[in-house]
Amino acid sequence: IISFGRATRNSDLVRRCQALTPWFGRLKRSPCTFRDKLRALPAKFWAYALHGIAGCPLAETHLASLRAQAVRALRCNTAGSSSMLRLSTCGTMEADPGFYQLWCVLRDLRRLAIKDDKVLPLWTAFMSSFQGQLLPGPFSKLLQVLGQIGWRVAMPPCIVDHDGFEHNLLQMPLPLLRQLCEQAWLNYVASRHRHRSAMCDLNGIDRSLLEADAGRLTALDQARLAALRSGAFMFGASLSKFDATNDGLCPSCGVPDTSEHRVCQCPRFAAARSPLAWVCAEWPHLPVCLRTHLLPPCNPHMHALHAQLSLLPDRTAQFVGTRCTDGPQHVFSDGSCLLAATPAFALAAWGCVNASTGEILACGPVPGLAQTAPRAELCGAIASLKWGLKAEVSLTLWTDSTMVGRGIRRLLDGIEVHASDNPDLWQLLAELVAEFPAGHLMVQHVPSHLDPARGTSPFEDWLIEWNGYADTVAGLTNLNRPEALRLAHERAFGWHSHTLAALRALRGIYFGIADATSLPNCANTLEVELEEPEPPLQVMTVDSTTSFVDELPVSWRQIIQDGCPDLPSSFLKHLGDFLVTQSQADGPWGTPLLAGAGLHDSGHWCS
Known part of the structure; x- marks a missing residue:
């Protein structure tokens, strides 16, 4: 949908939203599990109805209508239930059309700006001349959805989240963007329900x-x-x-x-x-x-923890050891990540050592809010390459990360690495690899956490020793944190655990x-919608005054296929269509053919 001017032209979008009504009816009758139905909402329903939503305005009433129809089709609209809460807290957050719209706007603008160099200058020009008038288009749409969740646009491509932290939309890790979006959306959902007495203190949803x-x-x-x-x-x-x-x-x-x-x-x-x-x-x-x-x-302590993480320095260019030996330098790098099972409280660090001299080259924490093991491994590799360029030596990098090893090999072969998870670090790594003269950089993979007693040769003993040394350096660095960060982390994680x-x-x-x-003779007030059981087969009788087509059950095609599993499905389909066609013709036709459709002599449907 392309529109030039102030007029809102979204009739096609509105028409597609309204066209979902029969779809919801089929969803309601579907024998699929509740989880599959939830997954179908973003994959099928919203993908069709909200196609083009990243650049087209749409009133909130249409999204509210889609929510209401969805929960009715899912049969989970019990008394007091909120459709927004139900869809936003179901585990598939994109099942809510509001979050689907938010994520589409951010994801699509990021993808287009990375792919096309013309998008960022246009975005910058729009923001420099913006005076509060929203127009059709992706930049106005971005302001609309960001304002809804308490975010704002700084100098493009930077955005400021609900906690006041600035992020580069094009370079931040995609999982971090998703995590922040989900938390911001949950905060918005909570604000829409705080008027309820039972949710008066719902200051966001953790x-x-x-x-x-x-x-x-x-x-x-x-x-x-x-x-x-x-x-x-x-x-x-x-x-x-x-x-x-x-x-x-x-x-x-x-x-x-x-x-x-x-x-x-x-x-x-x-x-x-x-x-x-x-x-x-x-x-x-x-x-x-x-x-x-x-x-x-x-969590009331998360803001303080994020503030401390944002203050962590980048130490990939601060080297402890500078001594070199003759020939290529064998450098081992490794990363460490604590509490990886709870990503909101994970802490990551890295370290690299020179096996040729026996010295620690560099170590440090992973800076920023994205604390993950892949970023720790990438930071260790970046520090190793920076040291090799500074020392002007040939470098053999040993890493136990398959991701890092394969990525650097692709860069050495001249193949660009397209990584949405950590584009900022991969871009920096590509620039460092390009600075090495041909043949002066090699990367080797070594298995991680090998038992020293399992070595079968001096070379394997050497690998196990120095890879373990790099792992120890990264682990100790991860434990050696500033006092302010340690206290903030303890408070936040303690509140979370309690x-x-x-x-x-x-x-x-x-x-x-x-x-x-739920025991016998007990009234169960806890109504749940586990999943819709498969409806029993309809029992019906054939009346000469009744239309055969009108009396067919909704799932008659599936009933025929289930009742005749040994026959080809295409044959059964054509047979069913033939029966329907004959039923609409004049004259008697039915008794012999009704048997093929699955009718007993008693006139009851069978499977």
């Missing part, structure tokens, strides 16, 4: 806590957790406000049936509570949003309550 243990839960528990987090009314006190037949009292105790009563007091659920009773004592001190809907607020323990305990009690109320 992304790392939201995703904790997601892969360990059963499908039933995932559905229960999703229903809680969506804001659905679970117990009598909240349900009674909208159900006149519900008095809102606990049937056993005669007091208001609230979350606190069920979790901490009701004797019916003492068995679910007893192993986790410690969290009941902390109930008054926990955030309301956490104890009521298991929605963890943002809140995660409380979240797990509350979740266990809520699941225990759900199990207890």
Whole structure:
């Protein structure tokens, strides 16, 4: 959609959004699992309806309508449930059309600006003359979606996130951009629901806590957790406000049936509570949003931790050892990453040593918010190459990172490395490789963490010794942190660990309550939408006054194929089409052919 001028021309976009209505009907009838249906939303629905959204304005009402239709088709629109919360916290954040729009705008502009050198000057010219008037186009669209999540554009290509940290949109690691976008979107979602009394202290939603243990839960528990987090009314006190037949009292105790009563007091659920009773004592001190809907607020110490990480220096050009021997220098580099399983609190560092002289060449932390093992390995290789250029020697780089080894070999062969994860470091590495004279740089791969006792030759013993030395240097560097960073990390990770323990305990009690109320003769107020079971086959009779086509079940083609697995699917398809055609013709046709369509003599459908 190309538009020149102030007029908004998005009729095609709006038409495609409205055309999804029959699609949602098919999604509702689909026998696929709930998870597959969620994945289909961004892959099929939003990809069609929101094609071109990166440069075209679209009213928020259309996105809200898409959300509402999606949760109805998924059958997860229980009382009190928020469609935005349900789709944004389901584990597939792009299932929400609002986040899909945000990510498309940032991703597409980044991709185009990297691919075409003309985009960045145009973006700069637009921002220099911008006076608050939004126009159709990608740059106005960027301002619109960034303003929604509390971001802003500095001097292109730099953007400022919700915490005030500046990032180069074209050079920052793509996983970091995705991580920051998801956290900013969750903060925006929280701001849209803070008016609810049960979410009054929902100051953002902590992304790392939201995703904790997601892969360990059963499908039933995932559905229960999703229903809680969506804001659905679970117990009598909240349900009674909208159900006149519900008095809102606990049937056993005669007091208001609230979350606190069920979790901490009701004797019916003492068995679910007893192993986790410690969290009941902390109930008054926990955030309301956490104890009521298991929605963890943002970590209050993360900003201080990010501030300390942003102050870390780049030490890839600060060398400790400068001595060289005759001939090529054999340099071992390695990286270290602590708490890699929790990326929000990971700390990475690197080190490199010269095996030819036995000296440590350089070591240091990975600067910036992106603390990952690949960046640590790349920083170690960059420092090694910088040292080789400064010393003007031939260099053989030994690394246990397959990614680094293959990448440098491609650069030596003149092949450009296209890496979206760490484009800034790969660009710097390519420039360093290009500065070496031909034949003065080699890269070799060595297995990591080898047992010294497993060496079978002096050469292998030499490799194991110096690779282990580089690994030790990187590991000790990672532990040797500034005091301010260490304290900020301890506070942030301590809050995370304590809140995660409380979240797990509350979740266990809520699941225990759900199990207890799902027993026979117990009313289960925790409605979940695990996945739609496959609908039973319709039982129907053939009436001469009724149209054969009208009486066919929706999934009649699949029923025929399932009932005749030994026959070719193309034959069954043509047979079914033939039956439909004959049914619309004049005259008797049916009795012999009905048998092929799967009708017994009794007139009932069979599979």
